[in-house]
Amino acid sequence: MSKMKIAIIGTRGIPNHYGGFEQFAEYLSVGLVKQGHHVTVYNSHKHPYQKSEWNSVKIIHCNDPEHKYGTVGQFIYDFNCIMDTRKKNYDIILQLGYTSSSIWGWLLPRKKSIVTTNMDGLEWKRTKFSKPIQFFLKYAEKLGVKYSDHLIADSVGIQEHIRNKYGKESDYIPYGSHLFEKCNEEILEEYNVVSYNYNMLIARLEPENSIETILDGVVLSKLEVPILVIGNHETKFGEFLKNKFKSNKNICFLGGIYDINVLNNLRYYSNLYFHGHTVGGTNPSLLEAMGSNSLICANDNIFNKSILGSDAFYFKDQKDVASYIKDIKKNENLKLLDNNSIKIKTTYSWEVIIKQYLNHFKSIIIKKQK
Structure with missing residues (x-):
């Protein structure tokens, strides 16, 4: 042709x-x-x-x-x-x-x-x-x-x-997407977190991204493990979330971070990565998380399940989120990380x-x- x-x-x-x-x-x-x-x-x-x-x-x-x-x-x-x-x-x-x-x-x-x-x-x-x-x-x-x-x-x-x-x-x-390989643990110092001892999410702070549900689960878990919330919070819903969770010092609203190297390192060294998106197609940030060795807890819907399959944990409500925060450790689920890396290499x-x-x-x- x-x-x-x-x-x-x-x-x-x-x-x-x-x-x-x-x-x-x-x-x-x-x-x-x-x-x-x-x-x-x-x-x-x-x-x-x-x-x-x-x-x-x-x-x-x-x-x-x-x-x-x-x-x-x-x-x-x-x-x-x-x-x-x-x-x-x-x-x-x-x-x-x-x-x-x-x-x-x-x-x-x-x-x-x-x-x-x-x-x-x-x-x-x-x-x-x-x-x-x-x-x-x-x-x-x-x-x-x-x-x-x-x-x-x-x-x-x-x-x-x-x-x-x-x-x-x-x-x-x-x-x-790409596989992330240039790890730099020093980046964590700027965000006052320790490798594999914090959780995170990256999303637009909008209701359909399950952020309130995830943070309700964080509170329900009663653990003081930090969770990094990355996304522009200077919006009506962002202000609502900051006000609702202002007494929870382990919930850290970082605003938007657009340096892909920083994001990949934060994902790589996190314990749990929450992906709450409920609307849309193949979400780029989800594939980036898969390529960054993240242990993913995703909203239970067809969009996320069609990509992650059995290589993630799924939540429907804040009780699920709280349970995962208390019970799930990254180093006990390395097979899921390997499987998602293979998907990035072969499919995505x-x-x-x-x-x-x-x-x-x-x-x-x-x-x-x-």
Whole structure:
């Protein structure tokens, strides 16, 4: 098959300065270029990186007025990106997410390009959104399906949802990660913790991430083992949590930490790593935890179980959390750590994920040619 021309839209751009989809676009685009394909990533004009090429990936900057108009600006940015794709001759347009782009889906150049969309998580389930916004997100999801030629689900839970709700099949391709090996115990000194004698969680401080349940379990355990809570706490729910647990000195709200080396070391030397996410697909932070030798206690749901299988502990309520904190030791569960490391190597490595996307692209081009 000849070299493909691929565009990636739906992110703020590369190199990653923002989050999961941006990191994904970074790894995927570079990986595809190394395979000899022509890849263009659409960037916000406010992105810190202003050149027109990065690691042989072409970059197109589009006007992004989010700094002026807030959320409305995201819709305008996506509109500008889609309008630019109409001027080009891409073989494939990979759309990451649908939240602020699907209302413009009818403008995608589907006659000359194949549009395939990674449907992201079940955004309309997020409790931080008001009822009207949740209603809109359900509608946006429906449009995302309608205006895509092919769909990608990054978890089996999302794949099942798309099949059950829309009667559509999607290709399951998860997120990717790396194994962490550069351990540095000295990092713990800054956070006043001792190796394997503290627990932690990393998440947006939002209700659907089970943070209140986890911290209720910490209190219920009556142990003074520190738990590090990593995530921006200067939010309405963050303030609620800090106020509720202010008398518990072992609950340490650290705010957001974005240095991946620090995060990986904290995960590596923790006793228990709590993953409370209940909404979404293959969560990047969960894979990072698996690759960082974390002993994981996860919320009991299909998204987490489809990734971790029997190699984690699962909680439904604060009693479960308290029981694990009292009874579970990392050094007694090394087999689980080994199994999760093997999964990162064999199933969730970026090399494997890039190959799966490449196969997906090739297959949808062949389908169009038939």
